[in-house]
Amino acid sequence: MTHPRTLSDIPTPALIVDVPAMERNIRRMAEFFAAGACRLRPHFKAHKTLEIARRQLAAGSCTGLTCATVAEAEAASDFCDDILIANQVIGPDKTARVAALAKRTDVKIAADSVYGLEEMAAAAQRAGVTVGIVIDVNVGMPRCGVAPGEEALALARRAAGLSGLRLRGVMGYEGHVVAIEDRGEREARARKAMERLLTSAQMMREAGLACDIVSAGGTGTYDITGRVEGVTEVQAGSYVLMDTAYAKLDIPFEKAFSVLGTVLSRPAPGLCVTDSGHKACTQDHGNPAVKDAPGASVLFLSDEHASIAIPPDSPVRPGDRIQLWPSHTDPTINLHDVLYALEGETVVGVWPVTARGYAEQRHG
C-alpha cells in the first residue's frame, strides 16, 4: 500500500486523525485516573483501531480493554491480556470463540441470564478453560441487564456454581445519563445509577461471592462515576477522538478526528456539495458540523453527498476540501477501512480499522 504523504494527497472521503490532539486526550484521561483508586478500561469499540488502543494502554492507569464484540476481543488479544467483553455473548459459535480466547488472555464477559451463563459454561468446559463473568446489572437504561439487588444476586450465585466460569464482579452502563448536558442532573443521575450497581455488589460480597470488578461509566460520566467509591473501572471510549455530541458537555477533550471531503459542486451561491455523505459519516446523533468554516452548516447528507449551506460570497469551488466533524464517533469510524494519522498536514501513519464490521464475515 502506497501511503499519501500529506493532507492534500489523501483520497476522499477519508477519516483523518489529529495525532497530537488525540495524544493530549489520552494523556488527560490517564492523568485523571492516575490520581484516584479507580482505573480506566478504554472501550475498543469506539475506534476498533490497534494503533490507538496500544497508545491508550501505554499511557497507563488502565486495567485492560473493554470490547463490545468477540471479534473485537480477538483483535485486541494480540497485545492486551485483560479484556472485558461488556456485552452478552450468545450463540455456540461466539461462546466457543471466547473459550478459545481464554487460553491466551484473561477474558471476561457480561451476563444477564441463566441461558447466557449455561451456554458459556458449556463452551468453557468443552475447551477446558475458565471464563470470567461479570453480572450485567440494569442501572436504568432500557437495554440489557438483570434487575439490581436480589435478581443480580441470584444470577451471581448461579455463575459461582457453574464449572468453567469464574465470577469476577458486576457492570452497569449508565448510557441513559452520559449525554445529559446539565452537569448537576448528569451527576445526580449517574450517582443514582451507581447506587444500584454498588448495592448489588455489596449483596454479592455479603453472600460470600467474589466481586473484585465494578465496571461502569463512559466519556460523559468518567469524572463522576470514576470518583464514586467502590467503582473500580470506567469504560470510556469516545474521549480519545471526540464527536459533536460529547463536545456539548463540560469535559476537557479536544476534537481529534474529522471526515475529509472534496467539493464536487457549487450549484448555487449559498450551496456546495461534497463527497462526504452518510456512507462516510453517520448522522445517528444528528448532522455533522463543518470544521473551521464560520457560517457553514450541513443541510442534509445523502449516500454519497453532503449538501452544505455556505455564505453566498464564499470562494468555495469544486476541488476544494472541507472537513466535517461527526456527531457520533463509533459508527462513523466503522464505515472506514483506515484512519489517516496526521501531524499538521503530514501523514504519519495509515492505521487499519482492524475490527471494522463483523470479522465473522471475513473469516468464514
Added chain:
Amino acid sequence: MTHPRTLSDIPTPALIVDVPAMERNIRRMAEFFAAGACRLRPHFKAHKTLEIARRQLAAGSCTGLTCATVAEAEAASDFCDDILIANQVIGPDKTARVAALAKRTDVKIAADSVYGLEEMAAAAQRAGVTVGIVIDVNVGMPRCGVAPGEEALALARRAAGLSGLRLRGVMGYEGHVVAIEDRGEREARARKAMERLLTSAQMMREAGLACDIVSAGGTGTYDITGRVEGVTEVQAGSYVLMDTAYAKLDIPFEKAFSVLGTVLSRPAPGLCVTDSGHKACTQDHGNPAVKDAPGASVLFLSDEHASIAIPPDSPVRPGDRIQLWPSHTDPTINLHDVLYALEGETVVGVWPVTARGYAEQRHG
C-alpha cells in the same frame, strides 16, 4: 472461507438475501422495460455486489450499469462495458482513474461545472483516451446539477469543445420526488422534473450537440419516468432488494433482504435485545421493521443492540433469532462485507460486497 450451510449456521449480525424474491424483482423490472423504448441502467451503489449486478444485466432490457463512485465503476468494469458514473468526478486521482477505465470500457461521468469538465479533459488527454460526458441538470433537488435550459446548454457546448471528452447527453435525478407516497403527486412532480431535463436535451440538439442519453429516475418513479417520451434510461437500484421506505409505495417489488440477529437478552416481559444494532442496520430512513413478528417493533438501535418491544407473553428468549427489515437498502449493505444468499433456509452463496466502503483506502 468455510460457508455456513443453513440459516441457523450464519454468524450474526448478518445480511441475508431471499434469492427467489430477488430474482422475481429483477424479472419484474426487466419485463417492464422490455415493453417500452426506455431501458434500465441498474444502480450498482444500492448493493455494491457483483453477483447481483450480473443477474440484473443478464435479465435484459439494460443499457449497462449506473455507479456512484469511481471505485464502484472499477469493480463493475470486470463484467460491464457500459458504465455511467452518475456523479461529479473531482480530484486528480479520481479523474486519472476514470481515464484508465476508459481504456477498457465505455465510461461516462456526470458534470455540472467547467472545473469538472476541464479536469476530466486534462486527465483524458494525458491518458490518450476519450471519456463520455452527461450534463448533470438540476431537476428540483437541492444537490448537484446545473440549472436547466441556457446554463445546461452552455456547459454542454463547453464539453463538446474539449479534447478528450465526448458529449453524450444529460441526466437529472428527481430524488426529491421518488419517495412521495401519493401516486398522483409523485407522478405530477416527476413529470415536471422530466420537462426540465427534456427541455435541456432539446436545446442541445437544436444547437447541433449530441444528446443520445437522457438518464433519470429511481425505484419510486421507474414506471413514471420510464414512460416519459424522450427519457432513454432509468437509474433504479433499490427495487432489487427493497426496504421499508420504498415498500410504502405502490410498486410491485418484494422485500428480499433482512438483517439476521440473535437475541442476547430478555430483560423484561415486554422487551428483548438483539445484536443487530446500527452498526449492522442503518436508521437514516427510520427504525427497521421486525419481520414476521406481529406486535413487535424496534424501540431504538444502539451501536451493537436493537431494543425491541414484544408482547409480554412472547416466548422469545436468548439464543432465538430475529430478522429486521431495513429502512434504507444502500447504507445498510455498505456496513457488511458479505451477503448470505438463501433459498429457503439453505445458504446457496456468500456474496462479497465487493465495492463496500472506499476502495481507495484498501489499495493505497
